[in-house]
Amino acid sequence: MKRLEQVPPLGAEGTSRNNLYPIFLRMHKIQTLIVGGGNVALEKLTFLLKSSPNANVEMLAPFFRDEVKELAKQFDIRLIDMSYEISSLCDKDLVIAATDNLEVNKQIYHDAKQRHLLVNVADTPEFCDFYLGGIVTKGNVKIAISTNGKSPTTAKRLRQFFEEVIPDDVNILVENLNQYRKTIKGNFEQKVSALNKITETLISK
């Protein structure tokens, strides 16, 4: 069993610390529901598909903006032309509420919680089990950014910064190491040691 290299402090006196735990969801394996088809829903859908073009998404609203319809067509997203009903949560794993009606959004939150579904009411931290983040994708490498809900604008700027500075060919490193990893003989410890040795110079100052 490996020991934690270092457990970070809980946050110095008077400061706060991001305690969110990012997980990397395999979006094609789970069913996502977005309720709403307006501007906010469009923003959430756009960034979701940018990161996970293979996501399994259903959208529900009595009105869909044209840009939503275009994206949905392009990415094979099911659009359902109706107002929210509790039965819409059947067979769903993840829910994003993005209507312009706070009461409806709150109802979706409570219904989802009752069913132990993970729910995000867009731009409403108190009704979120999880936050959407700024996301950088370079081949097989993905970086998720959150400011703990403090400043989405900073998350956006950091995402733009990392998109710029991380070289596109970082994926070549990953692919090469993946090939090398398959060729290493020996037990787990010997493999870890070989991989650590060959990548040592990447972090040397």
Ligand SMILES: C[C@@]1(CC(=O)O)C2=NC(=C\c3[nH]c(c(CCC(=O)O)c3CC(=O)O)Cc3[nH]c(c(CC(=O)O)c3CCC(=O)O)/C=C3\N/C(=C\2)[C@@H](CCC(=O)O)[C@]3(C)CC(=O)O)/[C@H]1CCC(=O)O
């Ligand atoms: C990262 C990103 C992902 C995405 O949306 O997919 C994202 N917001 C983005 C942009 C953005 N959102 C807003 C602005 C306008 C400027 C501003 O208000 O600051 C801008 C900037 C812009 O558009 O330029 C409005 C806003 N957002 C929230 C509130 C409510 C509040 O803060 O209380 C309000 C005020 C609403 C109002 O005034 O009514 C809340 C949330 N927004 C989050 C995510 C979660 C926290 C993420 C984190 O931990 O950092 C959280 C908590 C919940 C959630 O929605 O998941 C995406 C950038 C994607 C990218 O570019 O890569």
Ligand SMILES: NC(=O)c1ccc[n+]([C@@H]2O[C@H](COP(=O)([O-])OP(=O)(O)OC[C@H]3O[C@@H](n4cnc5c(N)ncnc54)[C@H](O)[C@@H]3O)[C@@H](O)[C@H]2O)c1
């Ligand atoms: N537009 C923005 O950039 C922005 C920014 C910050 C906050 N907001 C706030 O967020 C909210 C949503 O804004 P918007 O621009 O997305 O509105 P919008 O009018 O573009 O879209 C609202 C969507 O909610 C759907 N809807 C309404 N009732 C529904 C129900 N019962 N079931 C299912 N769908 C339903 C509508 O059909 C429509 O698709 C508003 O309260 C707005 O003030 C918007």
